Amino acid sequence: MTVVGLGRFGRSLAEELEKRGTEVLGIDADAALVQQVSETLTHAAVADTTDPQALEQLGVPEFRRAVVGIGTDLEASILTTSALADFGIPHIWAKATSRQHGRILERVGAHHVVLPEHDMGERVAHLVTGRMLDFVAFEEDYAMVKTTAPAVLAGRTLLESDSRRRFGITVVAVKHRGEEFTHASVDTVIRPEDLLIVAGRTRKVEEFAELS
The missing domain is CATH 3.40.50.720 (NAD(P)-binding Rossmann-like Domain)
Known part of the structure; x- marks a missing residue:
């Protein structure tokens, strides 16, 4: 190169x-x-x-x-x-x-x-204004974020929570406390304080990250 x-x-x-x-x-x-x-x-x-x-x-x-x-x-x-x-x-x-x-x-x-300066500025802006732990934009209106699991998902499988329909996002990976990230499936049970990797339209993942 x-x-x-x-x-x-x-x-x-x-x-x-x-x-x-x-x-x-x-x-x-x-x-x-x-x-x-x-x-x-x-x-x-x-x-x-x-x-x-x-x-x-x-x-x-x-x-x-x-x-x-x-x-x-x-x-x-x-x-x-x-x-x-x-x-x-x-x-x-x-x-x-x-x-x-x-x-x-x-x-x-x-x-x-x-656009290094712009991209970093956008990323930091998302991190300092909400509950996101990381933010990566892929297109003008599509992003992936790392965030803590909201209480509304705790104790339920992803199939039961129906997060894709309800929130317009896809949970890609889950990290239970003391473990490593693993690929999320419909049978994955979300626990309190889990870390999630979530993908979707920028506004949707922003809204999801703000759920308590």
Whole structure:
């Protein structure tokens, strides 16, 4: 995999990928940033990432996955993403600093757009305003949350509680006290203080997490 742009986001991602056993080619126009990761990444190179020829010389078109971690320089972000798309790389992730930036990246060829600051802000907002223990949004209106089991479910199986019809959510997994998470089934009995992983429309999982 290649990671283009080795600022805080790009460097953190590249180093985590290496820890997980993925060989990474890190590229940045800033020699100082490249030097900082030269000992932790499989390969690191200094190059003008907006120049297709420079990227070709580094073998970038041969990669199937690429991440554009450039955030503050919008022009470089867009031109780099466009160059990767022109190479026909099948999986391109690109960091965006705003939704408008993200839409432009999608138009020039990004397959996946990441908004780290926005996503983290949304996640923390959900955690600090309610009973949720974790929150992950998958689409504009679909999310998964970790929350404590409401009293209305305690002592009943998921079939008996009919939570999907009553609350518009699906209980995906359950964690009893002192045990690990297990896949939930219709026969799973919910106990007081169980932890639940729940999926559904964002508003529905928010409402469910607020049940006492």
